[in-house]
Amino acid sequence: MTTGTTMMMTMTMTMGTMTTTMTESRPERASSSEPSRQREESPSATSTGRPDRDPRRWGGRGSRVPARWRIAAWIVLTTGITLATVLLIMRSLLISDVQTAANAAIQQEAEEFTTFADVGVDPATGQPFTSLDGMLETYLERQHPDQGEVLIGVGESVWHSDNARLRTVDGEPYLLGEDAGTLRRIIDAPGSGGVLDTEHGQLRWGKLDVSTDAGAGMFVVGEFVRPHMEANDRILRMTALVAIGGLLLTAGISYLVAGRILAPVRAIGRAASEISETDLSVRVPVRTRDDLGELAQSFNSMLDRIENAYTTQRRFIDDASHELRTPITVIRGHLELLGEDPGERAATLAVVDRELGRMSRLVTDLLMLAKAERPDFLHKEDTDLAELMLHVESTIQALDDRPWLLMEVAEGRARVDPQRLTQALLQYAANAVQYSPEGAPVRFGSTLVEDGDRHLLRLWLADNGPGISEEDMPRVFERFNRAVSPTEHQHGVGLGLSIVRAIADAHDGQAWVESAFGQGATFGIDLPVDLLPTPEEAGTTEMETDGGANPYRAALRGLREGRR
Template identity: 35%
Template sequence: MARAKGWFWEARTRILLGYVGLLVGLLLIGVPLMRYQVIAGVDVRVREDIEEEVEAFRKIRAGEIDDIDRANIDFLQEDDSRAKFTPQPQTEEELQTLLEVFLRRRIPEDDTFLIAVVGSGFYKSSPRALPEALRPKQPLFEKLKDINQETFATLPSNQPEIGSFIYKVEPIRQGNQVIGRLLIVHATQGERHEAFDALQEVIQVLSGLVLLALLLGWWLSGRVLAPLRSLTLTAQQVSDSDLSRRIPVQGQGEIAALTTTFNNMLTRLDAAFQTQRNLLNDAGHELRTPITIIRGHLELMADDDPVEVSETRDLLIDELDRMSRLVDELILLARREQPNFLHPDHIDLPALIDEVFVKVVPLAERNWQLEGKPPAQLWGDRQRLTEAILNLVENAVRHTKSSDTIAIGCDRVGPQVQIWVRDTGSGIAPADQERIFERFFRSTQQPRAEGAGLGLAIVQAIVQAHGGTVAVSSELSRGSTFTLRLPINPLTETKSTATP
């Protein structure tokens, strides 16, 4: 039951049902319209046939006699009792001869009846067998034979097999007097039945084709929507401990784009979860050390020794300060994902470098230098960029001696500006350069260096928030150069977000 319910609520089934409902609605509207069009088409054709019969009769009355009509006239004139043929009869006898010539020539269509009326009485018909309603002394015949004006109209019949009659009355005048009439009557039901039968066959064939198309469409839509089912299955199987599953991308179009987007989302989630796990592991490790130190000293501290109490107090405060700095740095890295991480404004880059240089000179006794300050404007967060440069300078101070050089400079290269911090210190090993910007990473050359190993990670976060990149170039015993490359006019989204 649950499987059937799930099948019913599948997207392809709902699409199929939607199309079925649409087609049913169109059929409910279209079939009556087609029926009306068939009836109208039949009536138009019948009226055209009736007009042809009337036109043929008028040609004879106008004296347009062809060889066949001439042969019929000669044959009739062999009967001495018959009146002479004349296109404009003056008497009922001459009218009978005229009508005889016309009826001999005409072979009416099925369900079409040519009825000759002389005076006020029935003379002859073609074909001879008439429907009951058109026979002499029937109400319909009595009505038609007394019409004195040219009339083209439709009358209903009380016989279902007849339907309605489309008729035309052609009065035959001698002066102002009507001496006869030609009645051309067509029973519509037979021809309509034929048209309806053909229409029914067309509808049956179309219905079969539509049903086949719907079944094929249901199958094809299942193939097209298969990635969605894979997406659902993958989403159900994904957990925070396993984000490695991906959906194969097939073809192009919206489904392929959705699959690619979903895979990219899983990649970002996997990276975010991995970063979170690394952060928690590293933070736990970094916080465990000062906590252990604090606990050990508190356990060993002699309460009756003021000197030891004072020394322990100073050490504990120092460890707590280190923990506070670590927490502040972690909070800063966490905030890089928030929209308000940056508060950008126009920055005069040479002025910024001058301000930073004034701040860093008192940090340590080094050979401080300023390099290349061409005029350049930058759109960015002044405070965050200052923080990034100061972190690089502090890192350079830790890896240099008093005799070494630390240089700060900037330059403009095309649509970017470059800010660098160069030193002639101990340098960085090639293996360490690949991981230098990871959180809590410490160089193998100085495993006991001060700090939590978050400074360069913070630099990278700030630069990426500005839509830029940071790179390092270093050789052991010759020094290092850290270069920040920032776009002068970053895209709107990089102005207010720190997403890499």
């Protein structure tokens, strides 16, 4: 038997690619810690700015939808587009898999039939087939077609083995072998394979010409893809439902996450709306260390600067208005009663001159305290601490004709403001002159104290004055506070020690006092310093550093020799 078989099939596949201080505590010492002050409330001012500068009148641009909703919407939209793309690609891949599987099944059946035609024998005779219809009937009886698969043999008769699971809409099985019209279209079609659209869906088919000594015929293999497409559609519908559920879950999670992320921004908005002209104490809580946490911290720092500037201006105005009221009243009263008597006029002018001088000193001190809040208050430079104290000693002698005893001198170099430190010690000395007995000695000095891994420069001055009572010590560095014995004649307005505290604070240090009432007082300031190399350590001589003989160094050597 000679059998010729030829079969051609076309396969198409579409592939798609789918694309997180140490605080030094000194016993029995009053420090310069700023006490808490209650802010004075004043009636809120009415804005007189230009209407177009009023933020409430700004129309603004862009969407009025809250940022939280916009973020959630963009996330949901992006996720939805991604899921839709995945479903489309998945559908394309499933369709391609069905078509590929159908073509492979057709080719497999054709190869099996070809093998059977070459080696098969008639079960009745045990010899090769002599009848084409007998060979087709025997082969088809032995086949069990898969779902949607059709096997048909065309000889003198039409033999078919259709899968009865392929049913019509009314539930009756469909047999392609009994559909003469469709079968004729396949037989008459050119080529050995193709795709045919039928009322039962797409049919992918292949045919094989069979010729024997007993006659010629045809073997037809068909694959209805509708059952496989229906299974794919169920998979796609289930996947789509899961995707919709995931999209809704994503919407809820993105809304909550966006709310948590934007919480610092909303807190900043609430803080900004709560700030008024009389209350700048509102701050934004900082709970994270990310970009929004840094934004909240920067906003709080800005509020700190604004509050400090406002407090400084308000304190200056309050202090000036409070303290200037008395001298102005005195001057006005004397001028109103000024007569024609020359002696009376001279006395009045003396009083006016004294009060004007007091006003001038008051304004100067208040301006000094106001300037202490500015970053340019200090002018630090590399300073020889021993020379600083010797300079203070030479300057302090001019305050009063009494013994000024320099007890100790710190040696070393550090970056400080020598003028401000001299001013602080001179203020301590002026207080000692004012409140201690005439001719009483005053001791002072400087020393370096180790405090953990740093050094403290301690400047101190001790007098033999009346001392300070225990209840007055916490307030001794406050403005306009004069903590002296009631029997003492009070001078000044009580700003000197406040200026000392401002100088200490500007150096990140602390002003302090130790005293027992009636036994004098010791005032001092402690400043954290980083010691610099001395000229000897830097490899330069004293002459090279100072450009010649240094009188302060010579005085220091004389002081050491005298102590020996």
